[in-house]
Amino acid sequence: MRYIVGLLLLLLCTCGVYAQDQADPTAKVVNFPSKFFTRIQQKTSTLSAELTRQTEKYLTKLAKREDKLRRKIAKLDSASAANLPPSQYAALANKLRMDSGRAVASSGEYMPGIDSLKGGLSFLSQNPNILGANSAMKGQLRKSFTQFNQLQAKMQDADAIKQYVQDRQAQIKQYLLSKFTTLPPGIANQTQAIRQETYYLSAQLKEYKDMLNSPDQLTEKALAILEKLPQFQNYMKANGQLGSLFSLPGNYNSTTALEGLQNKDQVVALMTGQFSGGGPDPLSMIQQNVQAGQSQLDNFKNKLAALGPGSGDMEMPNFKPSRQKTKTFLKRLEYSTDFQTTSTSYYFPTTTDLGLNVGYRVSDKSTIGIGAAYKIGWGNGFQHMALSSQGADIRSFIDVKIKGGFSATAGLEYNYQQLISSFQQIRNLSDWSKSGLVGISKAVSMKNSVFKQTKLQLLWDVLSFSQRPRSQPFKFRVGYSF
DSSP: HHHHOOOOOOHHHHHHHHHHHHHHHGGGGGGGGTTHHHHHHHHHHHHHHHHHHHHHHHHHHHHHHHHHHHHHHHHHHHHHTTOOOOOHHHHHHHHHOOOOOOOOOOOSSHHHHHHHHHHHHHHHOOOGGGGTOOOOHHHHHHHHHHOOOOOOHHHHHHHHHHHHHHHHHHHHHHHHHHHHHSSOOHHHHHHHHHHHHHHHHHHHHHHHHHHHSSOOOHHHHHHHHHTTTTHHHHHHHSSSHHHHTOOOOTEEEEEEEEOOOOOOHHHHHHHHHHHHGGOOOHHHHHHHHHHHHHHHHHHHHHHHHOTTTTSSSSSOOOSSOOTTTOOOGGGEEEEEEEEEEOOOOOOEEEEEEEEEEEEEEHHHHHHEEEEEEEEEEEEEEEEGGGEEEEEEEEEEEEEEEEEEEEEEEEEEEEEEEEEEESSSGGGGGGOOEEEEEEEEEEEEOOOOOOOOOEEEEEEETGGEEEEEEEEOOOEEEEEEOO
């Protein structure tokens, strides 16, 4: 009987705590991750520094390109070169560098991650008591909110720079249209180079926005806790970017909200009154004007195309851009592992090389990298199996994509092919042999959470004939990238 009474009391206490949590959702903020604000500070600080550095780099490149363009124009007509208006790249770079943050209004495309993160920090800044009596966390909150505003201010500065650069490109094109019927080759090359730098500047800014818009696991956990609060939900409806875009009146689901709205007939009648000089059918007149404007626009595009390279649409590149150019150094690294088995010979037992490699994506088609491998010996046959350490490899390689998952591969390797009993043995470089490898690779995509693809390699060692003792000339490797 006592056990039953105790069990009932335990159930009542549990239900009471659950009911208290349901009645007071703010109690769940006690579990708010303490490292959340530190993570926000690290992310915003890194992005702010990279955004400033990369944007300044592109502005410096654009200024140099324009100087070269001006000099080439001066060789043909010095007076015309003097008429090209000066740029404001230095002033824009200084403004971006010195901007310490301000209250910014959301504009442009809607990015849910940024909107939620900004709303969460703003809500907590206005309601710091929700975090409890933890003064250290409140201090981290203030610092995080300040850094986030600074980053948003810099991103808006970068947006303004992007718009200026595009306007500047249009200004240069209009200037060249007035001076040349067909662009000389040197000037055409410089305008194409300016166009490429303009495109990569825009792509770089988008890359940083996407990085800020992609929340990590800790950020998602913190925002999930806040989204359970009714106060936060109401705050986002009133202050979030999505809520402001689709703000609805309180009586939007009632018939009174439709009062005063114009129907189709009233709109047509209003248009007829505004365009009375165009005849009884204003819609057809508007359509004719649009078609005439489109025809003029096509003529202008044809005139731009006659100037040669670099005269197309500003947003659409007329060259094949590299997706790697706007990525950070760490995001251009690729990690892989591989193995190869060598059968027994007169000099060596059966061995398996286990390798680990890291490659750097130079472009979308080429990768350079280094790696190392460890040789495991298995003995001679099933009757004489013995696990041993048979050596090591140090590698360098380059891969160039050909087509359809095939790549040309080349590399230089140093091989230590002796029994290793101590580290001191491998310090003598004279005991290492060289291998010059050339061959072909085939990559096959994988649907795996760990490995991205399987790589099969067939390699020929062009230095195998000069090695003593002679090693196998062909190597077959199976690798996995992750």
